[in-house]
Structures are given as C-alpha cells and as structure tokens.
Amino acid sequence: MFGEAGLAAARLEDIAKRAGVSKGTIYLYFPNKEALFEEMVREMVISQIERAELRFAAGDPDTQLREYYRALWSTLRSPIFETMHRLMMCEIRSFPHLAEFYVREVVQRTLRLATSIIRRGVELGEFRDADPDVGARMAHALFVQNAVWAANRTQFAQLTDSRDDVLLDQMTEFVLHALRSPSALSSEPDATGAGLL
Amino acid sequence: MFGEAGLAAARLEDIAKRAGVSKGTIYLYFPNKEALFEEMVREMVISQIERAELRFAAGDPDTQLREYYRALWSTLRSPIFETMHRLMMCEIRSFPHLAEFYVREVVQRTLRLATSIIRRGVELGEFRDADPDVGARMAHALFVQNAVWAANRTQFAQLTDSRDDVLLDQMTEFVLHALRSPSALSSEPDATGAGLL
DNA sequence: ACTAAGTTACTGACCAGTAAGTTATCAATA
DNA sequence: TATTGATAACTTACTGGTCAGTAACTTAGT
Numbered sequence: 034m035f036g037e038a039g040l041a042a043a044r045l046e047d048i049a050k051r052a053g054v055s056k057g058t059i060y061l062y063f064p065n066k067e068a069l070f071e072e073m074v075r076e077m078v079i080s081q082i083e084r085a086e087l088r089f090a091a092g093d094p095d096t097q098l099r100e101y102y103r104a105l106w107s108t109l110r111s112p113i114f115e116t117m118h119r120l121m122m123c124e125i126r127s128f129p130h131l132a133e134f135y136v137r138e139v140v141q142r143t144l145r146l147a148t149s150i151i152r153r154g155v156e157l158g159e160f161r162d163a164d165p166d167v168g169a170r171m172a173h174a175l176f177v178q179n180a181v182w183a184a185n186r187t188q189f190a191q192l193t194d195s196r197d198d199v200l201l202d203q204m205t206e207f208v209l210h211a212l213r214s215p216s217a218l219s220s221e222p223d224a225t226g227a228g229l230l
Numbered sequence: 231m232f233g234e235a236g237l238a239a240a241r242l243e244d245i246a247k248r249a250g251v252s253k254g255t256i257y258l259y260f261p262n263k264e265a266l267f268e269e270m271v272r273e274m275v276i277s278q279i280e281r282a283e284l285r286f287a288a289g290d291p292d293t294q295l296r297e298y299y300r301a302l303w304s305t306l307r308s309p310i311f312e313t314m315h316r317l318m319m320c321e322i323r324s325f326p327h328l329a330e331f332y333v334r335e336v337v338q339r340t341l342r343l344a345t346s347i348i349r350r351g352v353e354l355g356e357f358r359d360a361d362p363d364v365g366a367r368m369a370h371a372l373f374v375q376n377a378v379w380a381a382n383r384t385q386f387a388q389l390t391d392s393r394d395d396v397l398l399d400q401m402t403e404f405v406l407h408a409l410r411s412p413s414a415l416s417s418e419p420d421a422t423g424a425g426l427l
Numbered sequence: 428a429c430t431a432a433g434t435t436a437c438t439g440a441c442c443a444g445t446a447a448g449t450t451a452t453c454a455a456t457a
Numbered sequence: 458t459a460t461t462g463a464t465a466a467c468t469t470a471c472t473g474g475t476c477a478g479t480a481a482c483t484t485a486g487t
Contacts, residue, residue, distance in 0.1 A: 132385035174375035211408035
C-alpha cells in the first residue's frame with residue numbers, strides 16, 4: 034500500500050485491514066508509521082537480493098555480459114523493483130540510510146559481478162582498456178533509467194520501445210559497443226577482416 | 231517548498247508566508263493546492279526550456295556530441311532540474327500529464343538535436359550504422375541516471391565519481407565508444423592501423 | 428488465574444479550504 | 458484639492474474532515 038500511495042498517503046487503518054488485523058495491533062509490533070515503512074522497505078530489499086539470481090554464465094565475456102544484462106533487466110522490470118525504486122527515490126530525503134542500505138546490499142553486489150566480467154574481457158583484449166568499474170556503473174545507469182521509463186510507458190512512450198525484449202537488445206548492443214575494443218571485431222557478424230590480430 | 235517537502239508535506243500556510251501573502255490570497259489565484267503545484271511545475275519546465283540552450287556546435291560529429299553532452303550535463307546538474315526531476319518522479323502517478331508535458335516540451339526537443347548529430351555521424355561513417363534515435367535515447371538515459379546519483383552523492387557515493395567533470399568524461403567516453411564505428415579509429419590517439427579503409 | 432495478543436473507541440494535532448471582514452486603489456465629482 | 462463610492466486585493470478567524478497514536482477493554486491460550 035506504501036507502494037501504491039507513498040508514505041504519507043497510505044493510511045494505517047487500511048494497511049491494518051489488508052493485513053487482517055486492527056490498527057492497534059500494528060503498534061504492538063512497530064513504534065510508529067515510519068518504522069513500519071522502513072521495515073517494509075528493508076524486507077523488499079532483502080527479497081530483491083534473493084530474487085536477483087545473477088550468476089556467472091559460461092563463455093566469453095561478450096556472452097557472459099549478455100546473460101548478465103538479460104537477468105538484470107528481468108529484475109529491474111519486476112513489479113517489486115519498480116515499487117521499491119519509486120519509494121526509494123521519493124523518500125530518500127527522509128530515509129537516507131535506506132538508500133545506503135540498498136546500494137550496499139543490492140547494487141554493489143550486482144555491480145561487482147559486472148565489473149569482474151568486464152575486467153576479464155579487458156584482460157582478454159576483447160574489451161577496450163578502460164576502468165571496468167566505470168564501465169559497469171555506466172551500463173547500470175543506462176539500464177536503471179530505461180527501467181524507470183519502461184515502468185511508466187504511458188507517459189514516457191517517446192522514450193522507450195514498446196517491447197521490453199527489443200529494448201533489452203538496444204541496451205545490450207549499446208553497452209557492448211561501448212566496452213568492446215576496436216581491434217576485436219570477431220563478434221561483429223558482418224566483420225570482413227581479422228583486424229589487427 | 232514543494233521541492234523541499236513534496237506535494238503532501240508542503241504546508242500552504244508556509245508557502246503563503248514565503249510568498250509574502252496570506253493563505254487566503256493563494257485561493258484568489260488557484261482553485262486548490264494541486265493546481266498551484268501543477269502550475270509551479272509547468273513554470274519550472276518552461277524555465278528549464280529557456281535554460282537549456284543546447285546549440286549545434288561546429289566541427290565533426292564527435293566534437294559536436296562532446297559539446298552537446300557537456301551542455302546537457304550542466305543542465306542536468308542544475309538545482310532546478312534536480313528539483314523538477316524529483317517532483318516529477320514522485321508525483322507522476324497523480325499528475326501523469328505533467329510528465330507527458332515535460333517529455334514533449336523538454337526531453338524530445340533535446341533528443342532531436344542529439345539524434346541529428348548522431349545521424350550525420352552515421353552518414354559520414356564516423357558512427358556505426360545503428361538507429362540514431364535509439365543511440366540518443368540510450369545516451370540520455372545514461373546521463374539522467376548519473377545526474378540522479380550525483381544529486382544524492384552522500385547516499386550513492388559508490389555509484390558516482392566524486393567530481394562532476396570526471397563523471398562527464400566517463401559518460402562521454404562511454405557514449406562515444408558505443409556510437410563509433412569500428413572502422414573509424416582516427417579519433418583514437420593510440421590507433422596504430424588504418425583499419426579497413 | 429495469569430499473561431499474551433488483539434480490538435475498540437477515543438483524542439489531539441494538523442491543515443486544506445472558506446466565509447466574513449478589512450484595506451488599498453482609483454475614478455468621478457464638487 | 459478633497460470627498461465619496463465602488464470595487465479589487467487581501468487578511469483573519471474559523472470549520473470540518475482526516476488520521477497517527479493511545480488507553481482502556483476484551484479474548485485466547487496455557
């Protein structure tokens with residue numbers, strides 16, 4: 034209900050009703066509304082961790098990254114992320130430590146995986162020699178913002194493709210081109226020469 | 231004051247005081263609180279249009295885009311954008327047409343410029359042959375999300391560089407690598423071969 | 428008979444919106 | 458130049474509804 038209305042607009046009595054208890058019961062478990070809200074977001078973040086089963090796929094960095102971003106996108110497009118992200122953005126000023134918690138427990142963990150894939154790609158010469166950490170962050174930013182737009186397609190129609198899978202392709206291609214080293218043309222289907230190797 | 235507290239938490243009496251009038255006066259000009267809010271956001275969007283003087287710079291697409299994104303970044307990092315964007319994201323569900331207005335009047339106008347620069351780059355063979363519209367949108371997403379993180383550096387410290395100018399470089403390099411055609415290595419200072427040409 | 432768990436009915440603060448009253452402006456007139 | 462009257466601009470003080478939080482009461486479990 035917080036997700037639907039936000040912290041201020043969600044009425045404690047409605048929350049209680051939906052939980053099948055009376056309002057007073059809530060105060061047996063939480064000191065006040067804010068604490069309930071905070072606890073709820075923490076639960077969401079934790080369920081988010083469990084949901085996001087981002088695993089190393091086998092194969093070259095290119096393939097690994099594609100798999101990684103496919104999984105990331107499915108997470109970002111889930112209703113739970115959409116809700117959590119919106120709440121986080123709206124209430125971040127009142128609950129700054131929630132955002133810190135989220136970044137530490139979810140985003141960083143996720144980014145570390147991307148970073149390591151990119152690092153290996155750099156070592157193999159498949160990706161250009163740039164800071165893998167920066168690359169991972171840039172790609173993450175791109176995905177998150179596109180998820181925000183996609184979650185509000187009605188208003189942001191001009192900013193997203195109408196199909197999620199097309200959008201995923203667009204993002205993945207963009208990111209991979211940004212990371213790829215100019216000499217590694219092998220994964221380009223229409224590459225005619227062997228490049229510098 | 232809406233920017234500081236949000237629609238619900240901002241008290242009409244305080245707004246009136248800050249405006250140097252009494253609460254009743256507001257109701258001579260606006261039917262209710264929501265209308266005042268909406269009008270204020272519209273004003274912000276309009277002032278945003280005036281502020282964002284994104285112009286074609288001279289030179290090759292690479293240089294033009296660098297100049298474009300420098301200007302975009304300075305807009306995104308301005309306090310007025312930060313406020314407007316946060317309000318938009320928080321109240322989008324209550325005021326969907328505000329977001330539509332914003333996308334139409336600001337974002338699309340801005341994107342069109344980026345698209346045309348990229349299109350010319352594609353025609354010149356400097357950028358790879360991909361949909362310029364998609365490229366512009368991807369880059370925009372990347373910039374917007376980084377602006378959001380940068381606006382909350384305390385919480386999102388791990389997601390941004392501590393310096394705005396470094397961040398701008400990181401984003402610009404990422405985007406340009408994503409757009410560049412593999413055969414156009416000329417702008418790469420350490421390029422050793424002439425590529426396929 | 429004691430405690431844990433829950434409910435109900437209330438209070439007090441808050442605040443958007445309003446109705447009645449006040450002041451400033453200015454044109455017309457003497 | 459002063460007076461009046463009309464109206465526009467604004468203020469004040471109040472109302473009504475909402476809702477977080479609580480205190481007294483009830484029920485279930487052992």
